[in-house]
Amino acid sequence: MSEHTNPGLRMRPWYKLDNAAKIFPGQNTSKWSNVFRVSIELTEKIDPATLAAALEDTLKRFPCFDVRIRRGFFWYYFEKNYNKAPPVLPDIQNPCGRVRWNENKYYLFRVYYYENRISTDFYHALSDAYGASRFLCTLAAEYLRLTGKPVSAGESVLDLREEASPSELEDSFARFASSKAKFKRRNSFVYHAKGTRMPYHTMNITTGFLPVDVMKKKAKAMGVTLTELTAAVLLDAVYHKQLEESRKQKPVSVQIPVNLRNHYPSVTLRNFSLTYNARIDPNMGEYSFEEVLRQVSLYLRYVNNKKELNAMMTANLKLETNPFMRVLPLFIKNLGIGISFLITGEQTTSVLLSNLGVVRLPESMEPFVRRFVLTTGPGKLNGARIGAVSYNNTFALSVANIYKESDIEREIFTRFVKMGIPVKIESNRS
Amino acid sequence: MSYCVNCGVELDKSAKKCVLCDTPVINPRETGESAAVAPYPDKVVLPPAVRRRYIAFLISMCILIPNIVCVIINILFPRTGYWAVYVVATSVLAWVLFVQPFFWKKQYPYTQISIDTAAAALYIYVFYAVGNEKKWFFSVAMPLLLILEGILLFMTFWLKRKKRDWPVVVIALLIDICLFAVCADLLLHIYLMGEFALTISLIVIPSCAALVAFFYSVKQNKRLRAWLSRKFFV
Numbered sequence: 001m002s003e004h005t006n007p008g009l010r011m012r013p014w015y016k017l018d019n020a021a022k023i024f025p026g027q028n029t030s031k032w033s034n035v036f037r038v039s040i041e042l043t044e045k046i047d048p049a050t051l052a053a054a055l056e057d058t059l060k061r062f063p064c065f066d067v068r069i070r071r072g073f074f075w076y077y078f079e080k081n082y083n084k085a086p087p088v089l090p091d092i093q094n095p096c097g098r099v100r101w102n103e104n105k106y107y108l109f110r111v112y113y114y115e116n117r118i119s120t121d122f123y124h125a126l127s128d129a130y131g132a133s134r135f136l137c138t139l140a141a142e143y144l145r146l147t148g149k150p151v152s153a154g155e156s157v158l159d160l161r162e163e164a165s166p167s168e169l170e171d172s173f174a175r176f177a178s179s180k181a182k183f184k185r186r187n188s189f190v191y192h193a194k195g196t197r198m199p200y201h202t203m204n205i206t207t208g209f210l211p212v213d214v215m216k217k218k219a220k221a222m223g224v225t226l227t228e229l230t231a232a233v234l235l236d237a238v239y240h241k242q243l244e245e246s247r248k249q250k251p252v253s254v255q256i257p258v259n260l261r262n263h264y265p266s267v268t269l270r271n272f273s274l275t276y277n278a279r280i281d282p283n284m285g286e287y288s289f290e291e292v293l294r295q296v297s298l299y300l301r302y303v304n305n306k307k308e309l310n311a312m313m314t315a316n317l318k319l320e321t322n323p324f325m326r327v328l329p330l331f332i333k334n335l336g337i338g339i340s341f342l343i344t345g346e347q348t349t350s351v352l353l354s355n356l357g358v359v360r361l362p363e364s365m366e367p368f369v370r371r372f373v374l375t376t377g378p379g380k381l382n383g384a385r386i387g388a389v390s391y392n393n394t395f396a397l398s399v400a401n402i403y404k405e406s407d408i409e410r411e412i413f414t415r416f417v418k419m420g421i422p423v424k425i426e427s428n429r430s
Numbered sequence: 431m432s433y434c435v436n437c438g439v440e441l442d443k444s445a446k447k448c449v450l451c452d453t454p455v456i457n458p459r460e461t462g463e464s465a466a467v468a469p470y471p472d473k474v475v476l477p478p479a480v481r482r483r484y485i486a487f488l489i490s491m492c493i494l495i496p497n498i499v500c501v502i503i504n505i506l507f508p509r510t511g512y513w514a515v516y517v518v519a520t521s522v523l524a525w526v527l528f529v530q531p532f533f534w535k536k537q538y539p540y541t542q543i544s545i546d547t548a549a550a551a552l553y554i555y556v557f558y559a560v561g562n563e564k565k566w567f568f569s570v571a572m573p574l575l576l577i578l579e580g581i582l583l584f585m586t587f588w589l590k591r592k593k594r595d596w597p598v599v600v601i602a603l604l605i606d607i608c609l610f611a612v613c614a615d616l617l618l619h620i621y622l623m624g625e626f627a628l629t630i631s632l633i634v635i636p637s638c639a640a641l642v643a644f645f646y647s648v649k650q651n652k653r654l655r656a657w658l659s660r661k662f663f664v
Binding site: 090091092093094097098100103114115201202205206207208406409410413414417418422423424425426427428429430 | 437438439440441442445448449450451467468469470471472473474475476477478
């Protein structure tokens with residue numbers, strides 16, 4: 001039987017969405033989907049035909065992305081997609097567009113190319129930034145191989161000769177959630193920066209490239225990590241924006257996803273991350289940058305532990321396994337998810353900072369790769385959402401803003417400049 | 431390579447101005463002859479619109495089926511009166527107002543308003559004809575409907591001519607409400623009592639006048655306007 005022959009309805013492989021992915025289809029609207037982008041910049045111009053061939057080869061290694069989403073009576077589920085690989089598209093100015101199930105040959109990710117850059121827009125139900133980065137690195141490695149470069153597998157590049165292991169396809173939430181503690185969510189409505197909204201399906205992306213060694217030195221001098229420093233700069237920028245804007249002050253919070261693979265021995269390529277909110281309340285008094293930094297740093301260190309995360313994970317899983325929730329028909333679940341997202345979703349976070357961490361490539365591949373960028377999709381209320389990733393000595397900080405004004409981006413990047421960290425800016429603003 | 435003199439960040443070679451503060455890039459050493467490639471392409475691709483006509487067709491079918499059932503039942507039981515006429519008329523009006531616009535590929539506002547008025551007139555006429563009542567349809571309902579249509583057509587024309595400031599649009603709407611209230615008041619008085627008189631519109635006009643004054647001050651006062659824009663930002 002050939003690869004793309006449809007074996008008939010009963011024999012089609014299928015699997016459940018993971019615990020975190022379950023909420024994303026319910027949030028989907030005709031104007032917005034939870035989509036993010038990972039991009040890799042090579043040293044030479046991309047040839048679309050070779051990239052298409054590389055994609056075809058790579059997709060076989062990632063059965064969890066070679067899927068389409070289907071509607072069951074109680075839940076959505078993934079089913080193997082028997083179409084050929086999705087088309088390789090020339091890049092556009094407005095990435096991270098909404099996802100519809102029947103477009104793009106039913107695939108839930110899109111592949112773009114532009115000059116030296118390969119980009120993939122991933123629907124969050126498929127995977128988180130970790131899984132997407134593994135896919136992109138493997139795709140880029142295969143592309144380089146097809147262009148005659150001797151690139152080996154290893155680090156973030158998966159071996160295409162191997163079969164996908166069950167542990168790569170598992171729902172790690174279900175495997176590791178085991179806490180007996182009761183987890184209480186403590187969220188409150190927070191401030192959101194305002195501005196003139198861009199038309200739907202468009203956003204401004206501003207990416208700053210900073211040297212990791214200089215940043216690390218600065219962070220070390222302050223006694224914090226890169227993520228803590230970036231989160232504090234972000235929080236302080238939004239806090240000052242609110243001070244200028246209005247008299248009535250609301251809390252300001254930054255949402256930070258945590259890669260749970262750092263805490264648990266999981267190699268899953270599907271979602272396995274949770275988020276927590278570091279916040280400050282301006283009603284408690286004025287904050288200096290040092291105080292914000294200290295607050296963020298201490299809070300992140302306090303909550304970023306296995307036990308706390310497991311309690312959060314178990315609470316999420318309990319919602320899914322609750323018999324009452326399970327028997328609710330899908331359309332009611334969708335309605336509930338839509339409403340709860342409207343009420344609690346972005347209302348409880350002012351900005352998002354998603355730091356993918358360090359991307360490591362095999363030594364044989366490094367000479368052909370210049371940069372790596374993670375761009376979050378547009379927010380609904382969050383003016384700016386920020387994606388960060390380090391590769392070699394470059395820390396790429398990409399701000400996706402749904403507002404025309406660039407004051408948040410300016411504030412963030414000029415602060416780094418003032419700290420003595422050089423910043424190089426690229427943007428899709430024309 | 432150029433730096434923004436205002437922000438201090440290094441800019442992309444293709445940048446003609448700083449993307450953070452719009453300060454123009456003036457680098458005497460770069461002649462611009464070797465055109466650098468922009469970091470993103472200019473092409474904006476908007477996702478295709480939802481299949482509106484298909485959905486409108488489905489909704490039409492959903493409306494059609496119960497109507498057919500009602501008509502058949504009414505024909506089978508003629509002694510129950512002409513109640514199916516009301517059901518059909520209401521469905522037709524709802525369909526014309528809310529479903530029919532989605533069948534058009536382009537928007538034709540003047541045609542839409544005329545069709546909506548005709549449907550509304552037909553709907554009222556059904557009640558008038560079946561109820562076998564006095565002349566209220568021609569002396570009150572039709573003139574009011576035509577006045578409303580005239581106001582809507584004029585507003586559409588006025589708004590399409592150029593982009594209007596939002597307080598001005600609100601003022602125009604308030605004036606329209608006053609105008610319609612006066613016409614309705616006069617027509618009803620003539621029909622019911624046979625004389626020219628104003629009663630309810632005397633309450634509407636001062637209320638609208640106060641609001642017009644407020645929005646006029648909003649139009650004039652920049653600070654108040656900025657505050658309102660921020661407070662009621664949607």
